[in-house]
Amino acid sequence: MAHRPLAGRTVVDLTTALAGPYATLLLAGLGARVIKVENPATGGDPARGNAPYLGAEGLSLTRQHTDDMSVSMLLRGRNKRGITLNLKHPAGREVFADLVRAADVVVENYSAGVTGRLGIDYAFARAANPRIVYTSISGFGAQGGPGSGKAMDTIVQALSGIMMTAGAPGEPPVRFGLPVADLLAPLYAVIGTLAAVVQADATGEGQHVDVSMLGALTSLVACEPFDAFEEIGLPLRTGTTVPRLAPFGIFEAADGWFALCAPVDSFAHGVLAALGRPELTRDERFADRDGRVTHAAELHALIGEWSAERPLTEVLATLTRHGVPAAPVRGPAEAVRDPLVRDRGEVVPLAHPRYDRAGELYGTGVPIVFSAAETALDEPAPALGEHNAEIYGDLLGYDAERLAALAADGVI
Incomplete structure (x- = not known):
């Protein structure tokens, strides 16, 4: 003591x-x-x-x-x-x-x-x-x-x-x-x-x-500017994804769920490379942050379609190899151990x-x-x-x- x-x-x-x-x-x-x-x-x-x-x-x-x-x-x-x-x-x-x-x-x-x-x-x-x-x-x-x-x-x-x-x-x-x-x-x-x-x-x-x-x-709650979001037309509730930070959210693999957080250009371009679509890094919809926010639904749909066909281990290994922050969604019993x-x-x-x-x-x-x-x-x-x-x-x-x-x- x-x-x-x-x-x-x-x-x-x-x-x-x-x-x-x-x-x-x-x-x-x-x-x-x-x-x-x-x-x-x-x-x-x-x-x-x-x-x-x-x-x-x-x-x-x-x-x-x-x-x-x-x-x-x-x-x-x-x-x-x-x-x-x-x-x-x-x-x-x-x-x-x-x-x-x-x-x-x-x-x-x-x-x-x-x-x-x-x-x-x-x-x-x-x-x-x-x-x-x-x-x-x-x-x-x-x-x-x-x-x-x-x-x-x-x-x-x-x-x-x-x-x-x-x-x-x-x-x-x-x-x-x-x-x-x-x-x-x-x-x-x-x-x-x-x-x-x-x-x-x-x-x-x-x-x-x-x-x-x-x-x-x-x-x-006041640490996040929800009132500002509302005033400029951003939805306060966005479900499993966060469009203003796209690509960002929870996605489903063939055998489990994972979290992905890639709001900056380097991470987002890593996501596109992991998807096998490196050419999209030059696409005006996805090349910079403002474009990704505007086209968040399209980007998140691409990720969801790609991950749904692959086992979780493959999804995470591929994202990690391309420098993308990603992790499995664990239950409490597993997490505390x-x-x-x-x-x-x-x-x-x-x-x-x-x-x-x-x-x-x-x-x-x-x-x-x-x-x-x-x-x-x-x-x-x-x-x-x-x-x-x-x-x-x-x-x-x-x-x-x-x-x-x-x-x-x-x-x-």
């Missing part, structure tokens, strides 16, 4: 589901001590009840044994210390204040207004520890908004405009299969948290870091606390490689309240009598 970038930092993790736990997972992978706080009265993070489960007999759709663990928790709970604390209990706020005094960061992803009603908001945390960095991840911002309601990934995708950037004209909106809003907001939350920690080190003052799922995703990403620790095996790698599952690693530090997600997810004695006793100094009283009163 001494060689991990965030070694010595402590994070109090009040998050549940995906967006918040992914942020704290990254902080844990960077070496922070992340203390996952779960409510003993509700059975903890709802993700503990997500199917499928992993246990002694491998994967199952329903829980077969008491020590089966949700794959969601196996993935998101790694390298975290698990404690129980009922923040709705009157004594819970006092315990939370002690945790804040021992911490550098608090991360929460409650709906807007909940931390205020519980009495554990930034103002409360700051009173306990002025250096605390208090990060909120929410659907629409920590203050919410008129009619903002509950934020789920699909709701945020719908509001962000991203659903109308995929698919073809006239098709229904396309929901991204990856919960992109739930996974994007945590990245900005981690960036903001670390920036605030650096500032707190310099000034002695913490602050509130406020990240919204809608704002994070919509900001990326690629030795390249596994060797770099960007994808790592998932372990059950008792049954090691039963099921041969893989989960996210920390996709950052440092030259003078290490990262790791090498400890299994905790059982509910597994580290109560370690955190409350060793870190906060609570004696056995106090711990017993807190447990008896339903505080922990």
Whole structure:
């Protein structure tokens, strides 16, 4: 741990589901001590009840044994210390204040207004520890908004405009299969948290870091000038190809699909050579970029007709030989087993606390490689309240009598 970038930092993790736990997972992978706080009265993070489960007999759709663990928790709970604390209990706020005094960061992803009603908001945390960095991840911002309601990934995708950037004209909106809003907001939350920690080190003052799922995703939609496309008559939704970058898109070979990206002259001319039509590099329709954009449908049709008659291996070998960026379209199971990403620790095996790698599952690693530090997600997810004695006793100094009283009163 001494060689991990965030070694010595402590994070109090009040998050549940995906967006918040992914942020704290990254902080844990960077070496922070992340203390996952779960409510003993509700059975903890709802993700503990997500199917499928992993246990002694491998994967199952329903829980077969008491020590089966949700794959969601196996993935998101790694390298975290698990404690129980009922923040709705009157004594819970006092315990939370002690945790804040021992911490550098608090991360929460409650709906807007909940931390205020519980009495554990930034103002409360700051009173306990002025250096605390208090990060909120929410659907629409920590203050919410008129009619903002509950934020789920699909709701945020719908509001962000991203659903109308995929698919073809006239098709229904396309929901991204990856919960992109739930996974994007945590990245900005981690960036903001670390920036605030650096500032707190310099000034002695913490602050509130406020990240919204809608704002994070919509900001990326705004990275592409879709409004400009619309104004000049370019379609926002172009299906499997991108005419303004032609040749560019997804094409079908005789036995599979491949991606091809050749917007510049050298790549595009390589495509024409691969098709056995080098003379077309002098054709005004395809010689330069503007011509290819104007005649994108013709160019993409030529590629599709050529590739449909050939096996995928031949198509890719021919394109590669002519210097064209191309790759097979892989499924998730194949992609996460690629030795390249596994060797770099960007994808790592998932372990059950008792049954090691039963099921041969893989989960996210920390996709950052440092030259003078290490990262790791090498400890299994905790059982509910597994580290109560370690955190409350060793870190906060609570004696056995106090711990017993807190447990008896339903505080922990």
